[in-house]
Amino acid sequence: MRPAEATPLPLGAAPKVPSKTVATALRLPGGRVLAGLVLPLFLALAWEAAVRAGLAQGRLVPPPSRVLATLWGLAESGELWTHVLASLTRVAAGFGFGALAGIVVGAVTGTLPLARQLVDPSLQALRAIPSIAWVPLFILWFGIFEASKITLIAVGVFFPVYLGVAGAIAGVDRKLIEVGRVFRLSRLALARRILLPAVLPATLVALRTGLGLGFMFVAAAELLGASEGLGYLLLDGQQLGKPDQIVAAILAFAGLGKVCDALLVGLTAPLARWQDTARDTL
Template structure:
């Protein structure tokens, strides 16, 4: 007996091609609002109704992005930022998953570890910067450590909460079928927490992109955060907005990859979304 058979009454239905096409159109509809706002702002600046000096119109921002891409600067900065996020995300995700599983599954570990971790979670991220610079220097290690701290806590909380909220009836069904402890974990407990775990991973990845800004602003020679600071120091608002847009696109692509990787593991779910 598998966890799918225990946790669900029936397998999730296949999505019809027409429904898939409808969902694709809905995703494209998400571009309508930013495009409309960009067109409106462009029109306001061109007609002289708004000043585009501090908030450049899309045409100027697009030209800046094109110039950064053509010169190779955008790829260099984006690659540096992405490497830092992935390194910090990997460390924080592993640590958060392991400690979350321990505190969620073992009352002794929860009593010993959770109060300290909850207290550390309340510390502002920027407060870690001086300490990490003293410990690791001003180079990559301190930046990756700061990102890992930001990623760790949402994943830790998500995993621990998912384990603590497992439906008791599912565990009892596993015991009725005399599953061993290992089989109980593999067939019942692990599938039960997978949806919440992937949600926690997405939250941690989003915070990783937020923390990389602080990491790169505190001292970096490349990265999208450095591009933000460079635009501010040189008085180039178009460069700042171009860096912000690059952050948004890079973060969305990374989140999309994570969702795509999670989809095969969650195919067994029969959720309301599949009926819409």
């Protein structure tokens, strides 16, 4: 038998590329990491080229080469790691306290209508207060040391976690609860087998949001009275007129926040592995 001859392509027509090529490449080890680096690397190289070509001065926004040199110098001297450890310790403590309080209060107000009517309006009003407005009060209450900074971070983490948990519980499909009652599940079994799986995805998203706000609040806390931390590094660069140090501190914040977010996602991913979502097929 003669092998089937390939049908020639029409003149000017491009060969078809499998639609799943990109998706397959992203599933390779490190594929998603490399894809996420494309945009920042492109912007950094474009700005570096613009400064070197004389199209921009690079005085207020230094080129990436100078920022990386500053980061390398801070890391080599050990100063960067001191500031990173200080900020990371504060965020970890504030996130722990704020997330725990948000989950507990959110669960209570989400399941008990009376608690929701009594507590939720006050919490919604407190949520509208800017973070900087808490600083003078916390300094008066807890002093200028770590307690005031950790409390400020905990406040920033508390509200998104509280809203996520309370909203998720309130949004549970009533039919699921009725099914549980039909099967005569106890309150504990109802919470464990129906409520917890239903609210867990939204709770994990709320934790990620709270962690991001924790890094925002630690910067505010360290700008107002600290001798260590990435926020202090920002303030020091502003006072000494070092834009490369400011941008280096911002990049350190971004990198540290991304690493912590990835760790949180990795640690909590097994809890939601049972989900069959559209994201896995897109």
